[in-house]
Amino acid sequence: MATSNEISSECNDSTLIKLNGSNNIAEDDDYDKKYFYNTKELNLSNYKLLNSPKFHNQLNDLVTLDLSNNNICDLPESICLLKKLEYLIIDDNNIQRISIDLNELEKLKELSISNNGLTELPLNMEKLQKLEILNLSNNKLQSLPNSWAKMNNLLTLDISMNLFIQIPNCLREGMSKLAFLNVSKNRNMNINGVIYSNNLKKFYAKNNGDVDSSFPKWIFSGKFSEIDELNFENTRFRTIKIPINNRKIQLKKLNLQQCKLYDTVIENLLINISSLEHLNIGNKDFMSTGNSFPVLPNSYVLNPEALKTINIAATGLADISKSIEAFTNLTEINIQQNYLSWLPEEICNLKKLQILIISNNNLIMLPKNLGSMISLKILDAANNHLSSLPSSISNLQNLEFMDLYQNYLTEIPKEIENLKNLKALDLELNHFDTDDIVLPISYSNLLYQSRIDKLDRGKGPVINENNSDSITSPSNLSSDTWSSAESIQEELHYNNHAILTEENWENPEDFADDFDPFNPPPIPPPKWETPCVFYENQFNFCPADLHPPRIKDVIAEARANGQLSPPLPIIEGQFDDAD
Structure with missing residues (x-):
């Protein structure tokens, strides 16, 4: 890795870019011709720069500049000399405000300023009429300038992980070509504001928690005919009321995972959607904030033959209807952690x-x-x-x-x-x-x-070769992951090994005459391992799992597996001396 006194980056045309110790691009004439001619890309990420390097006319052909993952606090005025710059990436720095005028970067198509701690933004960025992608995620923004409504060529806007409490006014009044909007991880943000753009294809509002507003009605207002994806994972609305509209929206992907939904609510949503291809209404883990569906809501899907994937995991599902065969194009079903x-x-x-x-x-x-x-x-x-x-x-x-x-x-x-x-x-x-x-x-x-x-x-039980009845637990299986099979085998070993093995009446130790009824040998208490199954999901717990199995069933299973020999036949006169 280059030192702080000399930083180099090899570009797509094999041109070498160097910085001197003061973070200035070298300026002598010979150096210009040798290193800067026709340079298209410059990657200065991960160099722990405290200040952005100063740029000069020698970099007129620069198209892509990456200054991410440094310690830069502000951008230099000289960056505006890069007239052909189209992609500017300054993620993961310490930029709290942008003090320079970026409007001179007339060809800029993508600007990414993620994870910087930004608290305010330039007011006149609407002059960047070629800007298509703007990433402002993971900052400390609470609003966007109203003048940004004139950014009518912007296609993608990411304002996730900020401090917004409602949809910014510039989105309500402009940005007419916006196709992808991400407002995820803005805690308790009201997303029921109307979006001006008619071209919206993807809308993400994930992990916003408990929202003190109703479900965004504008989605089903009839304004949008085709949407690719709606994602509201782990966002819970106060109410969900869908306006009455004869026009159904054509939606490909719908993610309502962990949204505290139930049958009636999901019915109102699905009957307003046609051509749905991917449906996620499951939970990652069942909890009070999770969805609850005792029956698969397949009857609410308008075009079942269009559906390709469905996730309804951990929702308390107890039954799957025979009508599931109508989903003829399904490629994936996830119904784990249920009651089935x-x-x-x-x-x-x-x-x-x-x-x-x-x-x-x-x-x-x-x-x-x-x-x-x-x-x-x-x-x-x-x-x-x-x-x-x-x-x-x-x-x-x-x-x-x-x-x-x-x-x-x-x-x-x-x-x-x-x-x-x-x-x-x-x-x-x-x-x-x-x-x-x-x-x-x-x-x-x-x-x-x-x-x-x-x-x-863990790994299953290991049978000792020297004694088929002796069962040892593997070293890589922790004590809290015993299975029901192991518990039964352990119980068999501790409680039945002595009385079920073949007796040897020729052995002097087995003679009844040596038994002293007034001084019997100590009998160790039986060791019981409670057969309990530990499941990943609480729905699978059954009280009967806490009861030991019938000894009759244990013995029968052990004999069927060859772990016990069959019982010896009773010989006539065998117990004649019992008196």
Whole structure:
């Protein structure tokens, strides 16, 4: 890295730019011809500059200037000499106000001043008639100059992470070509003001918290016929009232995640939208601020065949209607962390579905025709109650990722061997040992690929080769992640090992004559491990999980798995000396 006395940057035409110790571009004639001729780009980011360098006429051809991530407090007047400059990036500095006149940069198309602590802005920037992108995010702004309403060629405006309390007047009165507006992370900002532009395609108002205003009615006022995306994630309105309008808006993406919505509200929204392609009405985590839908609101979607993705995770969903088969072009469904105990067979008619996320539910089985989903690439069914897989799953020849972590499987599903394109697989925390799994592809490699972003998961029980009844917990599994399978096996080891192993009546230690009823040997108290399943979602908790399983079921399962020998037959006269 260059020192503070000499900073260099190599441009697209291999021209070398240097600064001397005072942050001035060198000025001698020979140096001009050698280094500055035809320079188009200059990158001076990440050099810890305290002051912006002084620019001279030698940089007349400069198109892009990047001064981001320094300690610059103000811009020099000499920057206005860069008459051909189109892209100016001064993010991540200490600029609180711009004291120079930027209007002389007549060809400027993009200006980014993010994360600077700006508190005020120049009044006459409306003369920058070629400016298309303006990024003012992460500053301390409370308003924009009214004169900016004349910036009629501006297409993108980002004022997120500031201190705005309402839509600025310049947006209500002008900026007629604005297509993308981002007002996210302006806490409690009232966004119900009318936007003047008729060309709005994207509107972001994410993470604004509890807004003391109603949902922006101007969106459904009939002014906008086509919008690409509306994003209100984690923004909660006091009321949501949609004006009566026979004209539906054509919207591609709608994000209402964690917005404290319920059935009636989402119905009023969806019936006013046509051609919706991506719908996110789920929650990241269920809480008092989250959405709540006991039933998938698919009946409210006007054109179900247009929908491609849907997210309704962690909303208390308990049922999925058979009418889901109407969404013939769905490619992704995320319904994890809900109350679902079954899926309708009609879901298997979604031939274009590529991603099915159903983890953290109460599913006891999968649809028998699951193999009909011929396009399926990702199947995430972790943390359910699955004890088997449908045989048709072997038809999923496009399946690449399958997660069956922490279920009730008692043996390795044979259908997995036929999945030739499988690249990631997790079978841990089921009722069998995974150490010696034989698959066409190394299971350890499949497991590694499935856990790249799930490093907090543990490994299943390990069976000791010297004693099939002895079960040890792996060192990489923490004490607070016991599965129900491990609890049952531990209980079996502690409580039944002594009485269920084969007796040896020829052993003198087993003779009844040596038993002293007045001085019996001490009997250690049984050690119980309460079988409790820890789920990522509170919806999956069941009080029955706190009860120990019936010993009859434990013994039957252990014998079925070959962990216990069958009971010995009773020999006639075996207990004749019991008197």
